Amino acid sequence: MNIHAVRAIYKFEMARTWRTVMQSIISPVISTSLYFVVFGAAIGSRIPEVGGVSYGTFIVPGLVMLSLLTQSISNASFGIYFPKFTGTIYELLSAPVSYVEIVLAYVGAAATKSIVLGLIILATAALFVPLRIDHPLWMILFLLLTAVTFSLIGFIIGIWADGFEKLQAVPLLIITPLTFLGGSFYSIDMLPPLWQTVALFNPVVYLISGFRWSFYGLSDVSVALSLTMTAFFLLVALAIVAWIFKTGYRLKI
Amino acid sequence: MQDILVVADLSKTYATGFSALKNIHLAIRKGEIFALLGPNGAGKTTLISIICGIVNPSAGTVRVDGHDIIRDYRAARSLIGLVPQELTTDAFETVWGTVSFSRGLFGRAPNPGHLERVLKALSLWDKKDNKIITLSGGMKRRLMIAKALSHEPQILFLDEPTAGVDVVLRHDMWELVRSLRDTGVTIILTTHYIDEAEEMADRIGVIHKGEIILVDEKSELMRKLGRKQLVLQLQQPLRQLPAALSAYALELSANGCELTYTYDTQSERIGITALLDDLGDTGILFKDLHTTESSLEDIFVSLVRDDR
Ligand SMILES: Nc1ncnc2c1ncn2[C@@H]1O[C@H](COP(=O)(O)OP(=O)(O)OP(=O)(O)O)[C@@H](O)[C@H]1O
Ligand SMILES: [Mg+2]
Numbered sequence: 003m004n005i006h007a008v009r010a011i012y013k014f015e016m017a018r019t020w021r022t023v024m025q026s027i028i029s030p031v032i033s034t035s036l037y038f039v040v041f042g043a044a045i046g047s048r049i050p051e052v053g054g055v056s057y058g059t060f061i062v063p064g065l066v067m068l069s070l071l072t073q074s075i076s077n078a079s080f081g082i083y084f085p086k087f088t089g090t091i092y093e094l095l096s097a098p099v100s101y102v103e104i105v106l107a108y109v110g111a112a113a114t115k116s117i118v119l120g121l122i123i124l125a126t127a128a129l130f131v132p133l134r135i136d137h138p139l140w141m142i143l144f145l146l147l148t149a150v151t152f153s154l155i156g157f158i159i160g161i162w163a164d165g166f167e168k169l170q171a172v173p174l175l176i177i178t179p180l181t182f183l184g185g186s187f188y189s190i191d192m193l194p195p196l197w198q199t200v201a202l203f204n205p206v207v208y209l210i211s212g213f214r215w216s217f218y219g220l221s222d223v224s225v226a227l228s229l230t231m232t233a234f235f236l237l238v239a240l241a242i243v244a245w246i247f248k249t250g251y252r253l254k255i
Numbered sequence: 256m257q258d259i260l261v262v263a264d265l266s267k268t269y270a271t272g273f274s275a276l277k278n279i280h281l282a283i284r285k286g287e288i289f290a291l292l293g294p295n296g297a298g299k300t301t302l303i304s305i306i307c308g309i310v311n312p313s314a315g316t317v318r319v320d321g322h323d324i325i326r327d328y329r330a331a332r333s334l335i336g337l338v339p340q341e342l343t344t345d346a347f348e349t350v351w352g353t354v355s356f357s358r359g360l361f362g363r364a365p366n367p368g369h370l371e372r373v374l375k376a377l378s379l380w381d382k383k384d385n386k387i388i389t390l391s392g393g394m395k396r397r398l399m400i401a402k403a404l405s406h407e408p409q410i411l412f413l414d415e416p417t418a419g420v421d422v423v424l425r426h427d428m429w430e431l432v433r434s435l436r437d438t439g440v441t442i443i444l445t446t447h448y449i450d451e452a453e454e455m456a457d458r459i460g461v462i463h464k465g466e467i468i469l470v471d472e473k474s475e476l477m478r479k480l481g482r483k484q485l486v487l488q489l490q491q492p493l494r495q496l497p498a499a500l501s502a503y504a505l506e507l508s509a510n511g512c513e514l515t516y517t518y519d520t521q522s523e524r525i526g527i528t529a530l531l532d533d534l535g536d537t538g539i540l541f542k543d544l545h546t547t548e549s550s551l552e553d554i555f556v557s558l559v560r561d562d563r
Contacts, residue, residue, distance in 0.1 A: 004329070010359025014348075021347055089343030093402070096307040097360040098332040254311045255270065 007099045008107045015081050015111030026077075027119060030069050034123045037065055038130040041187060052189055053220040058131040063214040064186030065127065070120045070145065071152050071181055071206070075173050078112035078156030083163055095254065101247035105157065112153035113146075120145055134217065140225075141216035147232045148209050152177075154239035161252050180206045185214075190222040205235060259285040259410060259441050260306070265315030267301055267465075275301045277465045279315070283410075288432065288442045290456035290473075292449070294559050298465045299445040300340055303412050307337045319410065333361060336408030338399045340415050340445075346388040350379055350398060353387065354405045361406035373404045376431060393420050400431075411435065413444040417451060429455055449552040453477075459551070463559050477551060485527060487514040487534075488543040497537045503530055514541075 019026045042058030049057040085091035094104065127133060135141055163169040184206030190198055201207050202223070212228025215221035221228065245251070260283035267276040275298045283289050293299050304310040306317050308328060317324045319331040345353060354370050374380045377397040382390060390398060396419065403411060413432070417425045432442055432455060446452055452459055453473065460470040469476070492511035503526065506515040518525050534541070 004362040006359045006362050006364060010356050013359075014352075014356050017348075017352070088345070089339075089341055090345055092307075092309050092337070092339050092343065093357065093360060095309045096332060096335070096337050098329040098362055099360065100329075250311060254309065 004099050004103055007097060008103050008110075011094075011104070011107035012111045015108065016114070018081070019077075019115050026115065027122065030073060030119055031122055031126055034065055034069060034126055035130075037061070038127065042130055053218065055218050055220070056131065059133060060189075060214075060218075060220075061187050062124070062127045062131065062133060063217050064181075064184075064210050066120045066123050066145075067148065067184075067206070067210045067213055068181045068186050069123050070116050070148055071177055071209075072173055073116040073119050074112055074149050074152035075156035075159065075177055077115050078109055078153040079160035079163065079169055079173075080156075081108050081112055082157055082160035083169055086160075091253075101243075105154070105243055105247075109150060109153040109157055112156060113149040116149045116153065117145055120149070136219050137216040141213070144209070144213045144216055144228075144232065147236060148213070151232065151236040151239050154236070154243055158239065158242050158246065161246055164252075180204050181210075185210045185222060189220070205231065208232060257285045258282040259320050260443075261318045262302075262306070263316050263318075265302070265305065265317065266313050267298075267305060267310065268313045275465050276305075279462075279465075279467055281460065281467060281470065283441060283443060284458075286436065286439055286441055287457040288436055288444070288455050290452035290459045291443060291445045291462060292447075292452055292459060292555055293445070293462035297462045299462055300414055301465075302462070303337070303414055303443070303445070307335055307412065308332055329362075333406070334409040336403035336406065336411045338396075338403045338411070338413045338416055340418075342392065342395050342399065344387045344395055344398065346386070348387055349384055350374070350387065350390070350401075351383040353398070354401050357402040358405040361408075363406045369407065370401075370405060373401050376434075377401050378427075393424055396420055397424075397428075400428075404435075408440065410441045410443065413442065415445055415447065417446065417448065425451075449555055453551040461555065461558055468558065473551070476554065477548075482549050483518055484547045485516040485518065485530075486545055486547065487516070487541040488512065489514060490540040490542050493539065497539075499537050500530075500533055503533075514539075 038058065041061055046057035046061070051057065052060040085094060124133070159169065159172050183201065184204050185201070190201050190207060190211070193201060208223060208228045208231035211222040212225055212232065215225050215228070246253070260281075262279055262281040265276055265279040266274070268274045279302060281302075291299050291302070301310060305312045306319070306324065308324060308331075317331075319334055322328075322331040322334075324331045348356070351370070351374075354374065355365065358365065358370065371380065374383055377400060379394065379397055379401055382394065387395065387398065396416070400413070400416065416432075417428055420428060429451070432444070436442055444451075444455075456473050458471065459473050459476055461468050489512050493507060493514070494511055496505055496507055503516055506517075507513070508515070516527075516530060518527070
């Protein structure tokens with residue numbers, strides 16, 4: 003194990019965050035605060051409680067998930083796409099590092115960032131609405147699994163993308179809609195029956211449901227199913243990454 | 256001498272179907288400076304990129320100090336430092352940050368002392384806390400070298416190290432390359448400045464259209480392919496060459512004041528003494544003479560121009 007390399011890449015990626023601290027940390031915090039002002043305070047005050055918690059409180063886990071997913075993807079995809087774009091990837095390719103080490107470092111850094119961000123958003127939320135976390139360990143577990151899974155997906159996108167449009171297209175056209183439709187702002191059982199069935203095909207539903215359960219004990223689907231699905235997504239992402247490296251897809255010519 | 260790098264039967268066909276390298280065989284000796292010459296698009300960068308693990312070979316093998324570059328990539332790559340042709344750097348990273356990063360990436364424990372020596376040797380020490388974006392082009396090129404040296408490689412690839420570097424710096428760089436060689440580092444460089452190869456290399460390889468067309472000791476190469484000319488400045492202009500001298504294939508300049516004799520340094524009898532004797536016999540007197548030797552540049556041009 004080339005531990006020095008993993009550390010070097012991880013450090014480099016984290017340093018990049020500090021250089022772009024405005025973009026990486028502050029802007030998500032601001033946008034989340036806006037959600038609270040709009041959905042929590044302005045609109046939320048007219049919406050009855052959901053499952054015994056106020057609407058403002060209810061949307062917190064969904065909002066954290068929303069940021070966690072988009073940030074994991076954008077951090078990881080940018081992290082690996084940028085060296086490809088500038089050409090500095092030559093050094094990574096010529097270094098005595100294994101693929102496992104590369105993934106560990108890039109995905110580790112991206113996941114760290116989005117987890118930190120998720121916790122910052124939670125703290126921000128606590129300023130607006132009363133929060134409680136019934137199952138903190140489960141909360142951390144879901145946070146961790148989701149951050150890692152979506153950082154892996156971001157890594158895949160970063161390798162696949164050969165232009166900035168593609169880099170932004172997936173988060174914008176796929177992840178954000180799935181997250182909005184995945185129950186960030188409502189409970190699935192508020193939907194008409196047909197749409198409830200359709201929603202079950204949305205992977206994000208399982209992530210948000212499990213995560214929200216760890217806060218308030220409320221869930222759209224069973225926790226076991228949430229956990230199974232989350233682990234399944236992780237495995238799928240890992241399998242794709244393994245395949246990319248096995249074939250050298252889009253990394254080496 | 257022992258071979259540190261052995262390339263055998265290496266071929267590369269790019270996805271476009273273009274065959275950039277064809278059955279390359281090449282052995283680099285430990286501790287030598289090897290210059291790889293070739294016109295634009297000959298395949299120099301492709302060859303280096305394969306050896307360093309950036310481009311996949313289509314066929315053939317490469318061994319670095321006995322380690323296969325694919326099966327035993329960790330051992331092989333640890334020995335290699337690469338300065339690529341393109342200047343690619345992380346603009347917002349500092350000089351110190353980026354050389355530390357490179358060292359770590361190649362699996363070496365931090366060693367500020369070594370990095371300091373490298374940066375000083377490349378006159379970058381006073382820039383160590385500067386962001387890369389603030390460096391000049393020549394400084395960036397030196398920084399790329401510093402990055403490549405950060406992990407104490409045994410083999411250093413320099414892909415056009417002196418492109419865009421000023422004259423003084425170029426000489427400094429030659430100095431640096433020599434001092435690296437003195438510490439036992441094997442150096443493989445590509446260049447379009449033939450004088451650079453002539454100045455530095457122990458051996459020279461010429462690659463043309465994806466094939467190695469020649470590998471030889473520099474001195475041997477110059478001896479084999481080198482042609483010398485003897486130029487005589489005559490005291491009296493000569494209108495016409497005397498028949499007695501026709502055997503020598505002399506050239507008479509237009510004004511009749513200069514006689515040029517071209518001879519092959521390889522041949523048993525060069526014929527200068529005989530020529531001078533015969534000149535004396537025919538009564539042609541000269542006031543001065545000098546010899547010229549064809550440069551590596553002439554040799555190179557004549558090698559690759561034929562089928563252009
Ligand atoms: N990714 C690629 N896809 C297709 N063809 C390529 C690719 N990279 C290089 N080539 C082609 O391979 C040939 C060799 O390129 P290479 O960069 O190795 O040349 P070079 O000898 O380094 O030239 P130069 O002196 O200009 O740097 C060229 O004809 C080039 O067009
Ligand atoms: Mg080149």
